[in-house]
Amino acid sequence: MLRASCQLLSQPGVSAVKTGSTNFALEFVRWRRKPRWLPVAKSKKFRVPERKKQTEEERVELLRLHNIYKTQLRSVRQYLREETVRQQETSTIDHIVFTPEQEEAAFQRCLEENAAWNATIAAEREVRLKREREEKKAYVQERLEAALIREEERKEQANEKVRREKELAKTFISRENLDVAIETALANPVDYNFSIDLGGNIYRGRGTLPGGSEPPAEAQQQQKQAASN
Amino acid sequence: MSLSPASGIGRFYKHSAKIIRFVRLGCTNRPFYHIVVMERRKNQHQPVIEQVGTYDPLPNEHNERLVALNTERIRYWLGKGAHMSTPAAELLGISGILPIHPRTYMTAWRNRQAANADQQRQENAEGVATQ
Numbered sequence: 001m002l003r004a005s006c007q008l009l010s011q012p013g014v015s016a017v018k019t020g021s022t023n024f025a026l027e028f029v030r031w032r033r034k035p036r037w038l039p040v041a042k043s044k045k046f047r048v049p050e051r052k053k054q055t056e057e058e059r060v061e062l063l064r065l066h067n068i069y070k071t072q073l074r075s076v077r078q079y080l081r082e083e084t085v086r087q088q089e090t091s092t093i094d095h096i097v098f099t100p101e102q103e104e105a106a107f108q109r110c111l112e113e114n115a116a117w118n119a120t121i122a123a124e125r126e127v128r129l130k131r132e133r134e135e136k137k138a139y140v141q142e143r144l145e146a147a148l149i150r151e152e153e154r155k156e157q158a159n160e161k162v163r164r165e166k167e168l169a170k171t172f173i174s175r176e177n178l179d180v181a182i183e184t185a186l187a188n189p190v191d192y193n194f195s196i197d198l199g200g201n202i203y204r205g206r207g208t209l210p211g212g213s214e215p216p217a218e219a220q221q222q223q224k225q226a227a228s229n
Numbered sequence: 230m231s232l233s234p235a236s237g238i239g240r241f242y243k244h245s246a247k248i249i250r251f252v253r254l255g256c257t258n259r260p261f262y263h264i265v266v267m268e269r270r271k272n273q274h275q276p277v278i279e280q281v282g283t284y285d286p287l288p289n290e291h292n293e294r295l296v297a298l299n300t301e302r303i304r305y306w307l308g309k310g311a312h313m314s315t316p317a318a319e320l321l322g323i324s325g326i327l328p329i330h331p332r333t334y335m336t337a338w339r340n341r342q343a344a345n346a347d348q349q350r351q352e353n354a355e356g357v358a359t360q
Contacts, residue, residue, distance in 0.1 A: 058335075062331055062335060065331035065334055065335075066331050068328075068331075069328055069329075069330060069331050072327075072328040073327060073328060076307075076327055076328065077307060077308075077310075080304050080307045080308035081308045081309075081310070082308075083304065083308055084304075084305055084308030084309060085308075087305075
């Protein structure tokens, strides 16, 4: 069994065994020590612990003080013991000395006191609740007004949107003016092509030459054909 | 079970030796003590009979070390013959319930000696520097 414990000890991470308190929640790994049955370490075998230094003068003084202290403490203890006995004799904590009538009277007194406290607290509560109700009312009113204003703004925005859309609808292409629109588009071909040189100059048109001159006739022809197709 | 209530759930025999002593709570590098009454033979982390105070040994921002004592119960337990650990006796002595413990005087004069020695050393060092 002993050997088994030692083997366990040599394993790292078995803190419960190391502290020697398996059944206890507090585990002080800091103050763990080797088990009682292990001998003194070889390196510590011949170490003689140094005695605390105490001069003769100090020893005598401490002896004197301790004698005084013990005498004083004895008398204080005597006093406290008597006090405790006295209190036990005069105390009515653990035995009943009231008659039923007295007990009833005491209970009534407590009841009255309790009622008085309840009354004062109720008054305070009333005031507080009233104030809170009013605050709540004001808050709700405010929120409602804000909601109304918000709704109005929203409606206005919607109206604005509708108006804008209506205005735009005038230029829409419908079945009636489809042919006209096609004619117009064919008659006015738009050329978005452009080229740009190193100087940053822009030449609009698909076939425009760097000098700014018109494109050659063939190119124009081709362009037209492309547009008509 | 790590914490027991301050009212105490420790079971005890009527005539067993009781002791007023500290229980170290807090954590690493932050000690905090409960002053408790418990059976003398028990480990400090076992349930106590009653907690009669607290002691915070680290000075706070006003350089105070706070102690709370339930003097009435301490008197009661001392009257019942409870023992005291030395630190508890020192604390009760300083708080004025009991006579001052000799160890308090000892600590004081040792501190004084250390302070005097320190001052002496400083003066010597200054004297050497001026020469």
